[in-house]
Amino acid sequence: MTRTRGLIIGAIAMTATVVASNILVQHLLGDWLTWGALSYPVAFLVTDLTNRALGAKAARQVVLAGFAAGVVCSLVAAGFGATTLRIAAGSGLAFLVAQMLDVGVFDRLRGESWWRAPLVSSLVGSAADTAIFFSVAFATVFTPLVPWDDVSWANEMVPVLGVGREAPLWVSLALADFAVKMALALLALVPFRAAVALMGPSTARDA
Numbered sequence: 173m174t175r176t177r178g179l180i181i182g183a184i185a186m187t188a189t190v191v192a193s194n195i196l197v198q199h200l201l202g203d204w205l206t207w208g209a210l211s212y213p214v215a216f217l218v219t220d221l222t223n224r225a226l227g228a229k230a231a232r233q234v235v236l237a238g239f240a241a242g243v244v245c246s247l248v249a250a251g252f253g254a255t256t257l258r259i260a261a262g263s264g265l266a267f268l269v270a271q272m273l274d275v276g277v278f279d280r281l282r283g284e285s286w287w288r289a290p291l292v293s294s295l296v297g298s299a300a301d302t303a304i305f306f307s308v309a310f311a312t313v314f315t316p317l318v319p320w321d322d323v324s325w326a327n328e329m330v331p332v333l334g335v336g337r338e339a340p341l342w343v344s345l346a347l348a349d350f351a352v353k354m355a356l357a358l359l360a361l362v363p364f365r366a367a368v369a370l371m372g373p374s375t376a377r378d379a
Contacts, residue, residue, distance in 0.1 A: 179230055182222040186238035189214045190267075194245035198254065204333065204348035213356040215267070216294040219274050220360075221367050224289075228279040235271040242267055256321045262308030270301035290364050291357060298353035302346050310342035 189211060197208030215238060223231035246260035274297035281289035308314055310326035326342040333344050 175226055175230065178222070178226050179233060182218060182226070182230070182234040183237035185218045186215060186234050187241040189218060190238045190241040191245060194242065194249065204344055205352060209349050209352045210356070213294070213298065213353050213360065215271065216274055216297055216357065217290075217360045217364060219271055219297075220278055220290040220293060220364060223275055223278045224282075224364075224368060225371055228275050231275045231278075232272065235268070235275065238271065239264065239268050256309075256318075256323075258314065258318050258321045258323065259309045262305045262310075265308060266301045266305035269304055270297040273297050273300050286365065286368060287361050291361060294357035294360065295354060298350060298357060302350040302353065306342050306346035306349070310340070310345075312340075 193208040193212040193215075195208075196211050197206045199207045201207050201209065218238075219231050219235060222234045242264055246255060246264065249255040250257075250260060274293045277293035277296050278289045281292055310323045312323075312327055315321075315323065323342075326345070327340040329338045330341050330344065331337065332339050333347060
């Protein structure tokens with residue numbers, strides 16, 4: 173596979189993942205999740221496979237393609253009143269920071285056991301993504317910055333995940349989201365391993 177073809181495939185896969193997640197996030201899955209929680213972690217798999225095949229520089233380019241797609245989706249959703257400025261800002265910032273962290277961690281661990289780089293980088297990226305998105309989108313500490321965005325519903329005090337001590341609702345949403353990301357990071361090792369076997373030895377080390 174040529175580098176250009178690989179970049180195009182990676183960019184298309186990332187764009188499709190971001191667009192699908194922006195659509196699926198509008199649909200609830202139980203009390204604490206949306207269907208987007210199941211599709212979004214695929215972005216880490218796309219980033220890691222690009223990094224493995226083409227190197228860190230190419231992976232960052234694919235991330236930027238996904239970020240651009242996310243911005244377009246946010247603008248469209250805002251036009252239809254389906255999102256708020258805080259949610260859009262939190263989503264974009266979380267995606268960019270998390271994916272770039274994923275790229276950096278993966279590249280640093282590239283030479284270790286085949287599973288270590290994708291698993292650790294996905295977990296680090298997922299933790300950053302969850303923390304940034306839910307805090308920027310819903311935490312009251314950011315309310316003075318965007319006072320017209322009503323996030324009171326997300327700050328309703330409820331038992332954590334329905335069983336723990338009371339905390340703002342968004343805390344339960346964040347914990348459920350991160351738990352799904354951790355589980356899917358483990359499951360993603362299967363297609364990652366299969367794809368690596370097809371790729372053959374990697375010499376990509378560009379930064």
